[in-house]
Amino acid sequence: MIFPWNKKKQSANVAKDRLRIAIMTDKKDEDFPFLADLKKDIIAVVKNYTEVRDIDIKKESDGEFEALSIDVHLG
Amino acid sequence: MGMIIAIISGKGGVGKTTATANIGLGIALNNRRCVVVDFDIGQRNLDMTLGLENRVVYDMIQVMDEEASLRQALIKSKISDNLYFLAASQTRDKTALDSLKIKQLIEDLSSEFEYILLDAPAGIESGYEHTIEFADTAIVVVNPEVSSIRDSDRAIGVLDSKSQKVKDGFDVDKYLIINRIVPEMVESGEMLSSDDILEILSIKLLGKVAEDKGVIDASNQGVPIILNPKSMAGAAYRRIADRLCGDNVPIEEPKVQKRGLVGRLKGMFS
Ligand SMILES: Nc1ncnc2c1ncn2[C@@H]1O[C@H](COP(=O)(O)OP(=O)(O)O)[C@@H](O)[C@H]1O
Ligand SMILES: [Mg+2]
Numbered sequence: 347m348i349f350p351w352n353k354k355k356q357s358a359n360v361a362k363d364r365l366r367i368a369i370m371t372d373k374k375d376e377d378f379p380f381l382a383d384l385k386k387d388i389i390a391v392v393k394n395y396t397e398v399r400d401i402d403i404k405k406e407s408d409g410e411f412e413a414l415s416i417d418v419h420l421g
Numbered sequence: 422m423g424m425i426i427a428i429i430s431g432k433g434g435v436g437k438t439t440a441t442a443n444i445g446l447g448i449a450l451n452n453r454r455c456v457v458v459d460f461d462i463g464q465r466n467l468d469m470t471l472g473l474e475n476r477v478v479y480d481m482i483q484v485m486d487e488e489a490s491l492r493q494a495l496i497k498s499k500i501s502d503n504l505y506f507l508a509a510s511q512t513r514d515k516t517a518l519d520s521l522k523i524k525q526l527i528e529d530l531s532s533e534f535e536y537i538l539l540d541a542p543a544g545i546e547s548g549y550e551h552t553i554e555f556a557d558t559a560i561v562v563v564n565p566e567v568s569s570i571r572d573s574d575r576a577i578g579v580l581d582s583k584s585q586k587v588k589d590g591f592d593v594d595k596y597l598i599i600n601r602i603v604p605e606m607v608e609s610g611e612m613l614s615s616d617d618i619l620e621i622l623s624i625k626l627l628g629k630v631a632e633d634k635g636v637i638d639a640s641n642q643g644v645p646i647i648l649n650p651k652s653m654a655g656a657a658y659r660r661i662a663d664r665l666c667g668d669n670v671p672i673e674e675p676k677v678q679k680r681g682l683v684g685r686l687k688g689m690f691s
Pocket of ligand 2 (some may be wrong): 437438439461466540541
C-alpha cells in the first residue's frame with residue numbers, strides 16, 4: 347500500500363529514477379538533431395502539390411529496427 | 422592568456438548570477454585579476470548583485486560595436502582593485518551578439534585578466550550558445566531538483582557540441598556547483614543528495630552551497646555574501662574561488678544547523 351506519508355520520505359529516490367529516464371530519453375532525441383530541418387524540407391516539397399497543415403515525424407523502434415514514421419496532415 | 426569560464430545552468434533562477442559575482446570577487450580577493458561579464462543581454466542583473474548598477478555607463482554591445490572602448494566600459498569593483506565588471510546591454514536583445522565580435526572581446530579581455538567569468542542567460546538558445554562559444558571551462562550551477570538537473574544536462578549537451586574548443590577537437594572542462602542544498606531534506610531523503618546528482622550528470626564537483634537566507638539579504642544590499650565568511654553560502658563560495666585559484670581545499674557537505682529549543686519546537690509542528 348502506498349501511503350502519502352511513506353512516499354514522502356523516499357521522494358529523492360523517485361526523483362533520481364525519473365531523472366535517469368528523462369535524461370536518457372532527451373539524449374535519444376539529440377541523436378536525430380536533423381528532425382526539425384527534415385520537417386521543414388518535407389513541408390516545402392509537399393506544398394508544391396497540395397496544402398499541408400502539419401507534419402508529424404516520430405521515431406519508432408521495436409528494439410531491432412528503427413524507423414521514422416511521417417504523417418502528413420493535409421490542409 | 423586568461424582562463425575563460427562560462428557560468429551556465431539551462432534553467433533560470435538557479436543561482437548563476439549570484440555564483441558569478443561571488444566567485445569573481447573571491448578570485449580577486451586571492452589577488453588574481455578577474456573580470457565578470459554579464460551575457461544576459463536585455464536582463465542586466467550582475468550589476469545589482471555587485472552593487473555597481475549606478476556606475477554603468479557603457480555596455481558590452483557598445484564595446485563590440487566600437488561605440489565605446491573597453492577601458493571606458495570596464496567598471497572597477499568598490500571592494501577589490503582586482504575585480505572588474507562589464508555590463509550587459511539593457512536596451513538591445515541577444516540578436517545583437519555576433520561571433521566574431523565576441524571572439525575579439527574575449528581575446529582583448531584575456532590579454533588583461535587571468536580569469537574571465539561569463540554569466541550566461543537562462544535557456545539553451547542563441548544567447549547561451551554565444552556565451553559558451555569561446556569558453557574553455559564551464560561551471561554548471563544546479564539546484565537539487567529534477568527540472569534544474571535535467572535542463573543542465575541539455576545545456577552540457579549544447580556545450581559539448583557547439584563550443585569552439587570542442588569543434589577544434591578538445592574537451593571543455595566542466596565543473597558542477599550544487600546550490601541551495603537543504604541538508605535536513607537530504608538527510609530525510611526528501612531531496613536529491615550530491616552523490617545522486619553527480620551520478621546522473623557525471624562531471625567534476627566544484628562545490629556545494631547551502632540554501633542560505635543571507636544570499637537574498639546580500640543581494641538586497643549589493644554586497645556579495647562571500648564577504649561574510651560566517652555565512653554558510655559565503656564560506657562555500659570562498660572555498661570554490663580558492664579551488665579555482667589552485668588551492669586544494671576539501672569540499673564540505675552542508676550540515677544540518679543545530680537549532681535552539683524554540684527552533685526545535687517550531688520544527689516539531691511544521
Ligand atoms: N544559496 C542560495 N540560498 C538562497 N537563495 C539563493 C541562493 N542562491 C541564489 N539564491 C537566490 O535565487 C534567486 C536567483 O538567483 P540568480 O543568481 O539570479 O539566478 P540565475 O542567475 O541563475 O537566474 C535570487 O533571488 C538569489 O538571491
Ligand atoms: Mg542571472
